[in-house]
Amino acid sequence: MNYAPRSFAAARAYRDDTADRIRRFLPMVRRLAWHVHGSGRAGIDLEDLIQAGLVALTECSQKHTGQTEDGFAAYAKLRVRGAMVDLIRRTAPMSRSAADRRRTLRDHTESLSCALGRQPTEGELAEAMGLTLADLADLRAAAEPLRFETIDDAYSESSMAFADDRPDSFALLADEETRHVVGAAIAALPERLQMVIQLYFVEELNLAEIAAVLEVSVPRVHQLKAQALDKLRSLLGDGFEVV
Known part of the structure; x- marks a missing residue:
């Protein structure tokens, strides 16, 4: 069986380029994982978020054909964060209507990101969806999954959320x-x-x-x-x- 040396070289270069991108964007994956993990979503380990982000980063590195590194960075950041949020969504209870709203937001965001070469601003996304900024904020809030925490973990005597001026x-x-x-x-x-x-x-x-x-x-x-x-x-x- 004959093998073309050029094919091996191309495959090696492809793997090296992907591995190099993963190494360079690994800090971004960790930062996003810390941000998502610290936004109040309980029940997901930080390492699980990083793993989901790495899988998404690997897929981005293999599929992205853009010429600029800035374009890849914007694309990768969007996909990595989306993978982490999807992981949380799969483990959090969510109504069907909330899932539909989340899917609509994700589709419009990805479409705009591909067209702009970067993640769209809230104003750009609202305009593309025919919404006001207030309506977009309401849509995001309605698309969030429900969260259930034990009262022992959530309760704090110093939190005003539990304050009650009624007599005991x-x-x-x-x-x-x-x-x-x-x-x-x-x-x-x-x-x-x-x-x-x-x-x-x-x-x-x-x-x-x-x-x-x-x-x-x-x-x-x-x-x-x-x-x-x-x-x-x-x-x-x-x-x-x-x-």
């Missing part, structure tokens, strides 16, 4: 008990003193207005108010501060 159950029970005790103490007052407490603390009338309602003098209202508060302090005990 103990505070609610204590407040309910306080209202019950205070209500019972007020009900035990003479009717006239109950009226003073109602008008002053609930209706928020001043002493002159209460005097007009009760048809007594202002000093008399002041005296009745003092009597009511003294009786409440006696009924409620030391656990309550009545002012």
Whole structure:
């Protein structure tokens, strides 16, 4: 069997060129893996992302026929990152509609990248898809996969995402008990003193207005108010501060 020496030389040069590109763009693969891994997507190891990126980089090096190195860099970056995101997508739950939106974004992005020789800007992509920048941002958000994390991993007392200004159950029970005790103490007052407490603390009338309602003098209202508060302090005990 005869072998053409030129064929062996071409094949060797092809392999050497591919290996050289992989070595030169390996740092890019690692940077992209760190970026994707650090963007909050749980459940995927960094090494798995790097491996997926290397496979995509190898395929790019073998298939790319562009003349410029810048064109290859833009093409490779897009494909490598796409491979990493696809790996995450395969391991994350996603609705069919979200998958369709993601596919639409990817197809338009790849088409523009081939036409421009670089990754398109958000403005260029939005224009090509007939969308506004706000609509494109909404589309990207709707195309993201769902993420499920255990509450132990996600919860943080210092995170405002878990902040709640509502009182806890103990505070609610204590407040309910306080209202019950205070209500019972007020009900035990003479009717006239109950009226003073109602008008002053609930209706928020001043002493002159209460005097007009009760048809007594202002000093008399002041005296009745003092009597009511003294009786409440006696009924409620030391656990309550009545002012």
